[in-house]
Amino acid sequence: MNTPPSASGPERTDGSSVRIGALVPLTRPGWVGAGQHLLAGLELAVSEVNEAGGIGGRPLELLVRDTAADPQKAAAAVDELAALGVAALAGEYHSVVARAAAARADALGLPFLCSSAVLDALTEEPTQWVARLAPAQSHGWRIYADFLLGAGHSRIAVVADASVYWASGARILREHLAPRGGTVIELATSELSPAQVCDALVDNGATALLLLTGFPEPAVPIVRSVRRDPRLAEIMMGAPAGQPEFAEWAELLGEDGAAIPFLRYLPEHLGPLGARVEAALRERLTEAPSFVAFEGYDTITVLADLLRSHGTDRAGAAGSWPSVEVEGTRGQIRFSRTPGISVWQWAWTPVQVVDRDPSHPEQFRILHTG
Incomplete structure (x- = not known):
């Protein structure tokens, strides 16, 4: 685990946007359908966060980068997004790509909430910087x-x-x-x-x-x-x-x-929040949303709650994973340390x-x- 001095920066209070970097496969050989659903969920949640007042009055801005299922491209995107001042990273579907992104996020001291990748060994060593919504493989x-x-x-x-x-x-x-x-x-x-x-x-x-x-x-x-x-x-x-x-x-x-x-990764029956989000996602996608779209929505919901509660300082946000308790579309989301898993893990989302x-x-x- 790396904890570089640059991981913590002063919070900005000038009304500028709070930026979140989003890693999404949108071109081949990436799984484009999964990427489109993931992005739809991320974008819907961002729009709802902003309609509700943003993060302490500042708008939430999503900076999207196409990983195309390429680990090297994803790692380079993490470097770029970190330099652009994002408060956190979100997304990714492909496990091997997410692993490369997680390694860079850990090295740079950048909070990363992985939406959908399931590979158990998302990082080689335990890290405070990375958490995951999807169940481990x-x-x-x-x-x-x-x-x-x-x-x-x-x-x-x-x-x-x-x-x-x-x-x-x-x-x-x-x-x-x-x-x-x-x-x-x-x-x-x-x-x-x-x-x-x-x-x-x-x-x-x-x-x-x-x-x-x-x-x-x-x-x-x-x-x-x-x-x-x-x-x-x-x-x-x-x-x-x-x-x-x-x-x-x-x-x-x-x-x-x-x-x-x-x-x-869905429950047998969605609750009121899940049903509302499902209808909104269906309209946005013009087809039935997959579980990946719900993962995208839940990712932003968690990060928005984290940033509102603990500020946009990267180290402060990364140190707050264990205090998260958020209503997601598929259940109450909490993170814990799970044996054999090196990142903060929601254990567990419903599995069908x-x-x-x-x-x-x-x-x-x-x-x-x-």
Whole structure:
């Protein structure tokens, strides 16, 4: 953990805006749909904060930077935003990118509330500068593993891209399933075509295939290939990272994209705040908001409360994570130190396993909660 002398600066009282830097994937190879939903949530909350008087009478200003799923680009954006005088950082969806941003924020002494990335090791060492809203990967993916076992799947294949995030997911699944009689068979997208993935599934006798891959490539061609292979008519496909959440999945795959369970971080029923925000997000996005949009809204809600209560001094704000108690769209938000997690963590947001209904692919079915 780094605590540079420059981390604390004098608070400005001249009526200028309070700036928050926002890291969002808005271009390929970033997950653009997720980025758009994240940004919609961030912007909606900023507009509501300003309508309510801002931060001590000063308007809240969002400085948005596109990370494009590039860790180096994200780290450079953190440097730029820090130099521009932001009070805090918000956002990011991709775990590997968020990890790079968190490392720079820690080095610079800049508070960072990570909205959506789940990789457990968001920083190498414990830090006071970083907090996270999304549940850690080990928490959510263990719930997904329990769902698989409950659905009768103990021989599970994963087709995975080369990434620390996907490797971490495969390890979590393997370690959680093995003591319960489950087996995880790993297939590499770099070595197998979609047709060869199908052959490997038949050869290994897997009853479930999990897509630990990028979207739309190679996830979409793999799904199409499996759906069209009569040998695999009974196999279940899953996508724990949430690829089927976004409208582009349904647009590209149609009925083929249904009945593919994924993790979603929403309660079964939204409270009054969540319902109001859902309606506003739907209008802003012109489609149903994903859980990522709610994460964006909650991020600004937390940061605004922190800055109102403890001022815009960076060190003061970062030292105040444990005192946060804010009503979010999905529950009461508090941060704590969680074993194995190096950042301040909301433990835990609601977790669901859901899929798109084969009869109505635009609708979701809740299959499991944890």
